[in-house]
Amino acid sequence: MDYEYKDRPEQIGKRQYLPDGANCPTEVTIFRCFCGGGSVEHHRVPGFGDDWFEICCNECGKNYSEIRAEGNRWKVFTR
Numbered sequence: 001m002d003y004e005y006k007d008r009p010e011q012i013g014k015r016q017y018l019p020d021g022a023n024c025p026t027e028v029t030i031f032r033c034f035c036g037g038g039s040v041e042h043h044r045v046p047g048f049g050d051d052w053f054e055i056c057c058n059e060c061g062k063n064y065s066e067i068r069a070e071g072n073r074w075k076v077f078t079r
Helices: 058-063
Strands: 003-007 011-017 026-032 039-045 050-056 064-070 073-078
Touching: 050 064, 058 064
Parallel strands: none
Antiparallel strands: 003 073, 011 026, 026 039, 039 050, 064 073
C-alpha cells in the first residue's frame, strides 16, 4: 500500500457519544479534510486503546483509504 505523510489538519470540533451497550463514551475529534470540502473524524475510546479515523468527504474518500496517527503527522494511505 502506498502512503504519504501529512501534517494534522485544523481541528474544527469535538463531541462524545455512547454506543449501545457501552459504559465508556467514545470521543470524536473532527478535523478539516485535506481538500477543505469535508471532514475527518478521529474516534477514540479512552482506557481501551481503540482509535480509528473516518473520512467524511466524498473527494478525499476517493483518494485515501486509511489514516493512522503518528505523532503530529498522519500516515495517509492512498487508493
